Amino acid sequence: MRVLLVKPVSVRGYQATPDLGLGYLATALGRAGHSVEILDCQKQRMTMDGWRPVAMRTRHDVVGFKVFSADLARVAEQLRILKEARPEVVTLVGGPHVSGDPAWSLETMPHADFGFVGEAEIALPRFLAALARQSEEKIESVPGLARRENGRIVVNPPLVHEAIDDFGIPRWDLMNPASYPDETFGVFVRSFPTASIITTRGCPYRCTYCGGFAVTGRRLRKRSPALVLEEILRLRDEFGVRDVTIVDDNFTLDRNYAASICQAILDARLGISWSCPNGVRVDSLDEELLRLMERSGCYSLALGIESGSQRILDAMGKKLELSIVREKVRLVRATTRIKMTGFFMLGYPEETREDIEATLGLSLELPIDRASFPIFSPLPGTEIYHRLLDDGRIRKAALRPEMFWIDGAGVATRDLAPTQVKWLQRKAVLRFYLRPRTLWRLAREIRSLSQLKIIVRRLARILFP
Numbered sequence: 001m002r003v004l005l006v007k008p009v010s011v012r013g014y015q016a017t018p019d020l021g022l023g024y025l026a027t028a029l030g031r032a033g034h035s036v037e038i039l040d041c042q043k044q045r046m047t048m049d050g051w052r053p054v055a056m057r058t059r060h061d062v063v064g065f066k067v068f069s070a071d072l073a074r075v076a077e078q079l080r081i082l083k084e085a086r087p088e089v090v091t092l093v094g095g096p097h098v099s100g101d102p103a104w105s106l107e108t109m110p111h112a113d114f115g116f117v118g119e120a121e122i123a124l125p126r127f128l129a130a131l132a133r134q135s136e137e138k139i140e141s142v143p144g145l146a147r148r149e150n151g152r153i154v155v156n157p158p159l160v161h162e163a164i165d166d167f168g169i170p171r172w173d174l175m176n177p178a179s180y181p182d183e184t185f186g187v188f189v190r191s192f193p194t195a196s197i198i199t200t201r202g203c204p205y206r207c208t209y210c211g212g213f214a215v216t217g218r219r220l221r222k223r224s225p226a227l228v229l230e231e232i233l234r235l236r237d238e239f240g241v242r243d244v245t246i247v248d249d250n251f252t253l254d255r256n257y258a259a260s261i262c263q264a265i266l267d268a269r270l271g272i273s274w275s276c277p278n279g280v281r282v283d284s285l286d287e288e289l290l291r292l293m294e295r296s297g298c299y300s301l302a303l304g305i306e307s308g309s310q311r312i313l314d315a316m317g318k319k320l321e322l323s324i325v326r327e328k329v330r331l332v333r334a335t336t337r338i339k340m341t342g343f344f345m346l347g348y349p350e351e352t353r354e355d356i357e358a359t360l361g362l363s364l365e366l367p368i369d370r371a372s373f374p375i376f377s378p379l380p381g382t383e384i385y386h387r388l389l390d391d392g393r394i395r396k397a398a399l400r401p402e403m404f405w406i407d408g409a410g411v412a413t414r415d416l417a418p419t420q421v422k423w424l425q426r427k428a429v430l431r432f433y434l435r436p437r438t439l440w441r442l443a444r445e446i447r448s449l450s451q452l453k454i455i456v457r458r459l460a461r462i463l464f465p
Helices: 018-033 048-057 069-085 096-098 102-108 121-133 225-239 255-268 287-296 312-318 324-335 353-365 383-390 418-433 435-443 448-461
Strands: 001-008 035-041 062-066 089-095 112-116 145-149 152-154 194-197 243-246 273-280 298-306 340-343 368-372
Touching: 001 018, 018 062, 018 121, 048 069, 062 121, 069 089, 069 096, 069 102, 089 096, 096 102, 096 112, 096 448, 102 112, 102 145, 102 152, 112 121, 145 255, 194 225, 225 255, 225 312, 225 448, 255 287, 287 298, 287 324, 298 312, 298 324, 312 353, 324 340, 340 353, 353 418, 368 418, 418 435
Parallel strands: 001 035, 001 062, 062 089, 089 112, 194 243, 243 273, 273 298, 298 340, 340 368
Antiparallel strands: 112 145, 145 152
C-alpha cells in the first residue's frame, strides 16, 4: 500500500525537527513492503490553504496523522479536507493525544477512520495486512486499535514490545536532518545539522502531569549500545551530523546502561558532541557517570526540577527532595563543564502564588545556565487530567489549543487565574535572563544567525503572546 505519514499543520509549533515516531513507523512499514512518505507540514511552514492541494492530489491509500493535544483542531480540519477530496482514503490518527484519550480523539475527529494507542511499529503493519486481507487477522483484533462500533468507540489494549532493537533505525532518508532549519529541542547546540535519537523507551515514575507512559509504557526498555552506535554512525556518515540530542524520557535512569552508551561512543571515537535536552532526573546523577558523560562528548543537560516547593513536588508525585536537587546541581557544576538547563513548571493546579515564588527563587539560587518555565498543561491521560475532570475544574468541550502551549493559558490554580500565571511566567523569564552573566554566557553559545532568530522568536512568544 501507499502510505503517507503526516506531522500536521501547526501555527504554534516549537521545533521544526525530524519526528522520530514517524521515522520508526516508516521503517516498520517499509519492512512490510509498503511504500512510505513522510510529510512534515511544520518544516514546510504549511498552512491549511497549503494542505488543500496536497489533499486533492494525493494518491496514497492510507494517510496517518500524529496528534499532539495543541494540534487537535487543526488535524480535525486536515482530515475533513482530505476526506472531502478523497473519501476512499483510509485515515488514521495516533500519537500522544490519541494515546491519552482515544475515545475523545475519535469523537472530536469524525473524519478519522481509526486511531492507534501506544506504539504502532508492530500493530500498524498488522492492521494494513488485515485491511488488504493479506492475513487471517481481523481488523477488530489489532492491538492498540481504536474504532467505531455500533455507535460507540472500542479501544483494544496496546502491545508493548520488549525488544525495541526489533524496531531498527528510523528512516532518516525520508527526513534528512540537513534539510531542517537550525532548530532543535534544546536550541543551544554546538553544530548543525543535528539529529535527535532515543536509546530507551518508557519510564516507571508516576508524575501526575506526564503522559509519556500512555505512548511508551512504564517499563524501561533499552536499545543495545551497538544499535545506538550504528544509528549515530549513519547520521554522521550519510547526513553530516556532528551533534546528537538524546531525547529519552530519562536517559540516566539506569546509570549502568547510560554508562555503556557513553563508553561505546568513547571507544568508537565518533568525534561527535551530544546533549540531553528532554530532561533527566536530578537524583539519577553521580560524579562517575557525569565525568564519563562529559568525556564522551556530553556538553548540556536539562534537569527536570519542576518546582521550588516541596509540597508541590510531593503533589506532583515527583519523589524528589529539594535538598537532593541542590546537591546534584552543585555536583554537576563542581565536577564538569556541562551546561545545565532547569525545567520549572508554573501553574500546577495545586499551586499558590507562594509556591510559584519559591520556584522562581530556586531558579535564581541554583548554579544553572538556562531555565525553562513552561505553563502547566492538562495533558489527556495523565492523573491530574482525570482529577481535574472529576472535580469539574476542566471540561473536555472547553479545552482550547492554547491550554496546551507551554506559553499558553493553562488552568486556574488554587488562588491564581491563568492570566496571573502567565504574568508570573514573564516575570520568571525576565528575572532569570536579564542578568549580565547569564546574558553573556548565552551569547557565547549562539552558533548562527538563524539560531539567534529562533531564540528571539521563542522569547517573544512568552513575553508578547
